Amino acid sequence: MSFSSQIQAVALCRTPYKQKFGIPRQPGLADARGYVELTPEFNHMDAVRGLTQYSHIWLLFCFHENLAQGWKTTVRPPRLGGNEKLGVFATRSTFRPNGIGQSVVRLHGIVKRKGKVCLEISGMDLLDGTPIIDIKPYIPFSDAIADAQGGMAHEAPELIDVQFSPQAVAQIAHFSAREQSPDLESLIRTVLAQDPRPAYKKAKQDPKLYQVALYDLDIFWRIDDGKAQVIELKKVN
Ligand code: SAM
Numbered sequence: 561m562s563f564s565s566q567i568q569a570v571a572l573c574r575t576p577y578k579q580k581f582g583i584p585r586q587p588g589l590a591d592a593r594g595y596v597e598l599t600p601e602f603n604h605m606d607a608v609r610g611l612t613q614y615s616h617i618w619l620l621f622c623f624h625e626n627l628a629q630g631w632k633t634t635v636r637p638p639r640l641g642g643n644e645k646l647g648v649f650a651t652r653s654t655f656r657p658n659g660i661g662q663s664v665v666r667l668h669g670i671v672k673r674k675g676k677v678c679l680e681i682s683g684m685d686l687l688d689g690t691p692i693i694d695i696k697p698y699i700p701f702s703d704a705i706a707d708a709q710g711g712m713a714h715e716a717p718e719l720i721d722v723q724f725s726p727q728a729v730a731q732i733a734h735f736s737a738r739e740q741s742p743d744l745e746s747l748i749r750t751v752l753a754q755d756p757r758p759a760y761k762k763a764k765q766d767p768k769l770y771q772v773a774l775y776d777l778d779i780f781w782r783i784d785d786g787k788a789q790v791i792e793l794k795k796v797n
Contacts, residue, residue, distance in 0.1 A: 567693055568599075568601075568693070569599050569691035570598065570599060570602045570692055570693060571597055571599055571602065571679075571692040571695065572596070572597050572599065572689060572691060572692065573594060573595075573619065573621065573686045573687075573688070573689070573692055574594050574596075574597060574688060574689075575688045575690075576592055576688070576741070576747060576774045576775045577592065577687050577688055577773070577774065578688055578773035578774070578775070578796075579772070579773045580687060581773075582751050582773070582774070583685055583751075584750075584751065584756075585638065585639075585652070586652070587663040587664055587683050587685045588665075588683045589683075589685070589750065590747060590751045590754070591682065591683075591747055592682060592743075592750075592751075593680070593682045593743055594681055594682070594684055594686075594688075595679060595680050596619065596678065596681060596692055596695065597676050597677070597678050598676065598677040598678075603675075604677065605670075605677055608670055608677060611667065611670065611697060612667070612669065612670055613697075614697040614698060614699075615667060615698075616665065616666055616667060616697075617664070617667045617679070617698055618662055618663070618694075618696040619662065619663050619665060619686070619692055619694075619695060620660060620661070620692070620693050621660070621661050621693060622659050622661070622690070622691045622693055623654040623656070623659045623690075624659070625687060626654045626655055626659065627659045629655060630655065631648060631655045631656050631657050631659075633647065634646060634647055634648065635651050635653040637651050637653070638758070638759050639712050639713055639717075640712060641759040641760070642758065642759045646712075650711070652713075661686075663684055663685055664698050665681045665682065665683050665684045666681060666682045666683050667680070679695070717754060719753040719755075720752075720753055720786060721753075721788070722748070722749045722752045722753050722788045722790065723784075723787055723788070723789050723790070724790045725789065725790060725792065727792050728791060728792055728793060731792065732793065735775075735777060740776075741774075741777070744774070748774065748779055748790060751772060751774065752772070752779075752781060752790065753788070755788065757770065766783050767782065768782065769781075769782050769791070770782060777795055777796065778793070778795075778796055780792050780793070780794070
C-alpha cells in the first residue's frame with residue numbers, strides 16, 4: 561500500500577561527522593555537538609515554541625546516503641560480529657524500506673543564527689547534512705521503559721582505551737583553540753573508544769592505519785595492544 565502524503569525535510573542536521581565510518585552506532589555514545597537547522601518552509605520560532613522545556617528530543621530522519629542501495633529482508637548486525645542474519649525489522653540497520661531512522665538527542669537550546677532557527681544538540685549519531693523529517697519532544701514517563709529487554713543490544717558496547725602521540729596532543733591543542741571545534745579531544749576520545757572497525761578485524765592482529773573525518777580534520781589512528789593510538793591529524797583542504 562502506498563499513500564499520497566509527501567514526506568519532506570523539515571530540517572538538516574549539522575554534525576562533526578563528515579563520513580559514515582566512525583559515527584557511533586547509536587546516539588548518546590560520543591560527545592558530539594551539532595545543531596538542527598530548520599528548512600525555509602518551517603523556519604519559524606513558533607514551530608518550536610515550548611520545545612526548550614524538554615531536555616531531549618526525538619529526531620526522525622532519512623538515511624539519505626544509503627537510499628540508493630535499497631534494502632534486504634535480512635541483515636548482518638555488527639553487534640553479532642557480522643556472522644548472523646536477522647530480519648531487517650529486528651535491527652537498526654540503515655538499509656531499510658523507506659530509509660527512516662530515529663535518535664534521541666540532548667537539546668541544549670534554540671537560537672536564531674543568520675536568520676535560521678537552530679536547535680543546539682549533542683550525542684547524535686547522524687552524518688552531517690542528514691535530512692530530518694520530524695522533531696518531537698522526548699517524554700520520559702512514556703518513552704523510558706525501565707524493564708525493557710534490549711535483545712542483542714541490551715548493554716552499551718564495550719569501550720577501549722584511547723591514547724595520543726605527542727604530535728597528536730600538540731595538534732589537538734592547536735585545533736581546539738578554534739571556535740568550530742573546542743570539544744575536539746573528547747570527541748576523538750569518545751568516537752574511537754567505540755572501536756569503529758568492522759567486527760571481523762577485531763579478532764586478529766590489525767596493523768592497518770585508519771582514518772575518521774571529524775569537522776574539517778582527518779584523524780589517523782591504529783590499534784596498538786588493544787588500544788586506539790591516535791597518530792596525527794590532517795586538515796582537509
Ligand atoms: N539511532 C538511529 C536508529 O536506530 O534508527 C540510527 C542507527 S544507525 C545503526 C547509526 C549509523 O547510521 C551511524 O553509525 C552511521 O554509520 C549511519 N548514518 C548516520 N547518518 C546517516 C545517513 N544520513 N545516511 C546513511 N547512514 C547514516
